[in-house]
Amino acid sequence: xxxxxxxxxxFATVCAVALMTGMAQAADKPLEGVTLNLASMNxxxxxxxxxxxxxxxxxxxxxxxxxxMDYGSLLxxxxxxxxxxxxGYDLITMDIVWAGQFAANGYTVDLNELMKRDAKDLDSxxxxxxxxxxxxxYKGKQVAYPFAGYANVLAYRKDLFDAAGxxxxxxxxxxxxxxxxxxxxxxxxxxxVANGQKGPAVAQDWMQYNAExxxxxxxxDGKPALNSEANIxxxxxxxxxxxxAAPPGAADYDWGGRExxxxxxxxxxxxxxxxxxxxxxxxxxSKVVGKxxxxxxxRGKGLPKIYGIGGWGMAINADAKDKxxxxxxxxxxxxxxxxxxxxxxxxxAGSYIRKSTVADKDLNAKYPFLPVLNExxxxxxxxxxxxxxxxxxxxxxxxxxxxxxxxxxxxPKAALDAAQEAAAKLF
Amino acid sequence: xxxxxxxxxxxxxxxxxxxxxxxPFATRRKFFLVAMALPAVAYxxxxxxxxxxxxxxxxxxxxxxxxPARTHFVGxxxxxxxxxxADFRGAIANxxxxxxxxxxxxxxxxxxxxxxxxxxxxxxxxCLTLILIPVTITPLVVGLIFKGLLLADYGMVxxxxxxxxxxxxxxxxxxxxxxxATLIFIDxxxxxxxxxxxxxxxxxALPGDLLEAAAVDGATAWRTFRSxxxxxxxxxxxxxxxxxxxxxxxxxxxxxxxxxxxPGNSTNTLMVYAVKEGLxxxxxxxxxxxxxxxxxxxxxxxxxxxxxxxxFDKRANxx
Numbered sequence: 001x002x003x004x005x006x007x008x009x010x011f012a013t014v015c016a017v018a019l020m021t022g023m024a025q026a027a028d029k030p031l032e033g034v035t036l037n038l039a040s041m042n043x044x045x046x047x048x049x050x051x052x053x054x055x056x057x058x059x060x061x062x063x064x065x066x067x068x069m070d071y072g073s074l075l076x077x078x079x080x081x082x083x084x085x086x087x088g089y090d091l092i093t094m095d096i097v098w099a100g101q102f103a104a105n106g107y108t109v110d111l112n113e114l115m116k117r118d119a120k121d122l123d124s125x126x127x128x129x130x131x132x133x134x135x136x137x138y139k140g141k142q143v144a145y146p147f148a149g150y151a152n153v154l155a156y157r158k159d160l161f162d163a164a165g166x167x168x169x170x171x172x173x174x175x176x177x178x179x180x181x182x183x184x185x186x187x188x189x190x191x192x193v194a195n196g197q198k199g200p201a202v203a204q205d206w207m208q209y210n211a212e213x214x215x216x217x218x219x220x221d222g223k224p225a226l227n228s229e230a231n232i233x234x235x236x237x238x239x240x241x242x243x244x245a246a247p248p249g250a251a252d253y254d255w256g257g258r259e260x261x262x263x264x265x266x267x268x269x270x271x272x273x274x275x276x277x278x279x280x281x282x283x284x285x286s287k288v289v290g291k292x293x294x295x296x297x298x299r300g301k302g303l304p305k306i307y308g309i310g311g312w313g314m315a316i317n318a319d320a321k322d323k324x325x326x327x328x329x330x331x332x333x334x335x336x337x338x339x340x341x342x343x344x345x346x347x348x349a350g351s352y353i354r355k356s357t358v359a360d361k362d363l364n365a366k367y368p369f370l371p372v373l374n375e376x377x378x379x380x381x382x383x384x385x386x387x388x389x390x391x392x393x394x395x396x397x398x399x400x401x402x403x404x405x406x407x408x409x410x411x412p413k414a415a416l417d418a419a420q421e422a423a424a425k426l427f
Numbered sequence: 428x429x430x431x432x433x434x435x436x437x438x439x440x441x442x443x444x445x446x447x448x449x450x451p452f453a454t455r456r457k458f459f460l461v462a463m464a465l466p467a468v469a470y471x472x473x474x475x476x477x478x479x480x481x482x483x484x485x486x487x488x489x490x491x492x493x494x495p496a497r498t499h500f501v502g503x504x505x506x507x508x509x510x511x512x513a514d515f516r517g518a519i520a521n522x523x524x525x526x527x528x529x530x531x532x533x534x535x536x537x538x539x540x541x542x543x544x545x546x547x548x549x550x551x552x553x554c555l556t557l558i559l560i561p562v563t564i565t566p567l568v569v570g571l572i573f574k575g576l577l578l579a580d581y582g583m584v585x586x587x588x589x590x591x592x593x594x595x596x597x598x599x600x601x602x603x604x605x606x607x608a609t610l611i612f613i614d615x616x617x618x619x620x621x622x623x624x625x626x627x628x629x630x631x632a633l634p635g636d637l638l639e640a641a642a643v644d645g646a647t648a649w650r651t652f653r654s655x656x657x658x659x660x661x662x663x664x665x666x667x668x669x670x671x672x673x674x675x676x677x678x679x680x681x682x683x684x685x686x687x688x689x690p691g692n693s694t695n696t697l698m699v700y701a702v703k704e705g706l707x708x709x710x711x712x713x714x715x716x717x718x719x720x721x722x723x724x725x726x727x728x729x730x731x732x733x734x735x736x737x738x739f740d741k742r743a744n745x746x
Contacts, residue, residue, distance in 0.1 A: 083493075196601070198686070198687050198688065198690055247580045248579055249589075249597055251597050251601040251690065257578070261580060396703070400689070403691055409693070
């Protein structure tokens with residue numbers, strides 16, 4: 001009996017200790033046992049996300065599984081998940097242009113309530129207001145939280161500009177003139193490069209140049225105005241640049257081809273997302289190390305100084321269980337915190353949302369172009385690609401129309417007239 | 428099931444007065460066979476018939492997964508709109524051109540290769556193995572390989588083709604007049620060996636005595652080919668034609684990864700169009716209509732070939 005009693009006491013003590021440790025651990029790591037599934041775009045930040053996932057587990061106890069996909073697969077898989085209400089993913093990286101569709105269909109959690117509740121943890125005054133708006137807010141609904149802001153910038157070959165006695169182009173007119181001046185096919189040297197490939201590639205690049213030349217995709221009432229005078233004019237300029245100042249294969253370039261041509265040193269100017277810029281400084285992949293400068297993208301003469309912004313928000317699947325939603329929100333707070341943002345960008349994520357990160361000394365020492373990003377984010381325009389539910393179709397229509405013009409099967413006016421007719425049917 | 432099987436094995440069925448055994452043996456046998464076929468039938472219904480019917484049903488609706496509120500019955504409007512749609516008519520034309528040219532050329536080259544490898548020796552066997560390599564590569568990967576090779580600015584082949592003035596400086600895939608031809612070339616490169624293999628099997632099965640008799644009678648090689656080999660080979664030729672035509676008609680992977688249907692719409696095929704509508708825009712109604720029309724096309728082609736095979740078979744067997 002005594003033996004039994006003694007043993008029982010020991011057993012009870014062990015249990016009590018175990019229970020207390022467990023409780024202490026539970027208080028320490030409130031999300032122990034939770035697994036979050038994140039559907040991530042395959043971009044520079046995705047590898048970094050996977051890399052920092054163990055840190056999140058250390059901090060909160062929750063496991064983060066990062067499923068990295070290309071753009072098309074991400075859209076298809078997540079849409080299937082939303083439409084079928086299967087809640088396969090708790091967290092989704094949301095492209096800036098999906099906001100309208102997400103809001104219209106209520107695919108993701110409206111974060112306004114949570115943001116109000118946890119305002120003091122978020123330090124959201126440090127996030128660029130333009131990014132807060134563009135990367136997830138649609139008509140008052142916060143369908144995603146800003147996570148990776150990209151700035152449209154002009155990358156140009158400083159050595160070639162200096163040799164030709166040219167200054168960094170400030171207006172579109174300067175840029176076009178410089179592009180022609182720096183083109184010499186005999187030396188395999190071209191003044192300009194942009195996406196020409198049918199589909200999203202050419203549509204997105206042209207929309208950028210179009211906005212800079214004073215064109216717009218929608219009219220004041222939010223209806224498509226693809227064949228406006230300004231758009232026809234800008235498409236004509238774009239086509240002529242492709243004909244006379246771009247590498248011959250550019251009509252078939254997507255983002256990869258375009259960046260490669262710049263890194264290989266055959267193009268003197270290129271507008272691009274800031275996320276690609278770290279690549280020009282890497283001697284392993286770039287032949288233009290030390291010859292590149294990053295500047296603000298030019299605007300047409302007399303047009304207001306606003307710059308293209310893009311990037312990704314982090315959204316929570318509306319079908320996820322409450323516990324998962326809460327854990328996902330914890331992750332968003334964690335990953336957008338100043339400390340983690342700095343760490344991610346030091347690891348090469350190229351994704352900025354905070355003023356403090358862009359101003360950070362260590363990051364500025366590594367990436368000298370950050371002041372340009374600051375200027376872009378302060379004066380950003382996330383709507384030159386309209387973030388409306390009909391965006392994917394409009395992008396497709398433009399992707400075919402602009403490409404037809406570049407390869408010479410249609411004239412700018414005829415192509416945009418036909419595109420306008422097709423786009424009008426969507427509304 | 429167990430009951431029926433047990434009853435079947437019993438020998439004194441005639442005397443048994445009640446239960447299943449009162450049913451005549453022939454009926455029971457039929458019943459048993461139907462029962463055995465049921466799983467296969469269920470499988471076909473679940474994976475073949477059900478999606479087909481559902482697809483026809485969807486095609487009669489305006490049905491977009493992203494715009495659920497707009498879903499409503501539209502009858503044959505999706506089909507009518509498609510016929511009015513210049514992109515769709517272009518896609519049919521591209522699909523037909525692609526199919527006719529790739530299959531015809533594959534057949535000619537396949538026949539030549541099969542004749543060259545007819546004699547059964549070690550060299551030919553090695554050759555046959557080697558030429559089958561393209562068939563084993565996924566079409567999607569083949570597309571990516573060719574895209575890389577043919578890039579005009581830094582592709583290993585495309586660069587020189589453009590440099591020597593053999594192609595437009597934009598490259599083969601970015602020029603409307605050459606993009607479809609290039610895709611046809613890729614299809615020929617990949618699938619000619621398969622055609623050759625089918626035809627070689629046909630050649631090996633030819634009755635040797637006929638050919639010997641012809642040789643004894645002093646027939647020229649051409650005459651033998653025209654009057655004996657070709658007519659006897661027609662069933663094999665038809666088989667190769669059927670397989671390749673159906674396959675070419677549904678071409679998707681190589682187009683999707685190389686041109687995405689471009690430049691402009693010059694390589695847009697039916698399947699590329701259907702996938703774009705269905706999986707990019709989630710426009711299930713329209714995508715189903717496109718897929719149904721493509722299916723109808725394949726069905727017509729297949730029916731024609733099967734009728735022809737039967738016809739040639741009858742003629743070859745003298746019936």
